[in-house]
């Protein structure tokens with residue numbers, strides 16, 4: 329690929345999705361964009377870049393979506409979800425006892441494994457949630473991956489990566505070679521396409537935010553900007569979950585790690601000094 | 611070092627599983643059918659059993675039921691690993707005391723996440 333084409337693509341991707349594409353990742357352009365080029369009948373990426381330079385908005389969107397990494401598993405890393413169930417959820421039940429509602433946001437929901445993991449946990453705890461209203465919102469830049477999330481149908485390979493077997497039996501039905509999630513679980517999650525670089529305010533406010541395994545693709549100023557906008561949407565005692573390779577340290581002072589709980593952060597709000605939803609009891 | 615007994619009548623599968631498990635720092639033992647596996651457990655209970663379903667002499671589910679009756683036989687974490695992939699088989703396995711269930715084909719990623727879930731790995 330010509331250096332000016334690479335530069336054009338990498339700048340476009342950074343502007344549109346925050347993706348930082350270094351030269352050593354140039355091979356990703358070939359493998360992920362050739363299918364897009366072929367679908368349009370182009371011979372190669374050169375034609376594709378020419379068309380992008382002509383301000384083809386649809387193509388620019390397709391290219392941006394095609395460059396996202398959508399890998400996800402149910403109960404990814406196990407511990408954050410144990411922590412949610414054992415600490416944050418009981419705290420929520422106490423802290424919101426009069427209001428009896430809470431909102432959870434999965435900010436990079438991908439194919440739905442993360443929001444459905446949370447929905448299954450809420451199902452498991454249904455007895456304690458009687459009379460409660462809870463929302464789970466799943467957003468992602470990619471419309472295509474969200475439509476997969478919405479369908480809630482997974483391959484045998486996907487349901488084996490992280491989903492405990494009892495949960496599979498309880499919440500999935502086999503349909504040919506695929507596994508379909510229980511409509512009662514599926515309907516607990518709302519999906520909406522949303523770019524994290526956009527204004528996030530219209531999404532409303534949240535008690536718990538999962539923003540896992542997406543900041544890794546951004547440069548530092550973008551990480552800071554996104555983390556600070558998430559902090560604005562969180563309740564005073566709200567918590568944020570990041571992926572295993574992500575941190576707020578040195579990036580945003582609007583969050584503080586919760587001692588002894590990896591990957592979970594307490595939002596810092598001026599004038600609030602009460603307990604965080606992430607604080608272990610006792 | 612934790613031990614895992616690999617029970618499968620296919621030598622190839624045993625080899626693949628052995629390689630993955632050794633990379634995960636398990637000491638491995640092998641058995642080609644349920645009867646041989648039961649004998650091995652009577653000698654020394656392993657920490658984990660990776661268990662095929664269809665095997666000659668004694669199949670996986672019969673082995674599991676016998677294992678759970680043995681003194682100390684409740685201890686090993688048993689993970690089925692079979693081509694049987696319908697809800698009925700999975701349910702039968704859970705009822706017989708299986709801790710987890712892998713549907714073949716599997717890879718090291720699946721085996722590893724399943725072993726994490728049942729607490730064999732952190």
Ligand SMILES: C[S@@+](CC[C@H](N)C(=O)[O-])C[C@H]1O[C@@H](n2cnc3c(N)ncnc32)[C@H](O)[C@@H]1O
Nearest residue numbers: 345396398400436438469470523524540541542
């Ligand atoms: C690796 S997946 C993470 C899925 C899930 N959170 C998890 O941890 O398993 C990353 C997702 O982030 C999405 N993404 C990338 N850039 C984004 C942006 N600027 N705004 C919203 N979503 C974005 C991608 O489309 C992809 O589905």
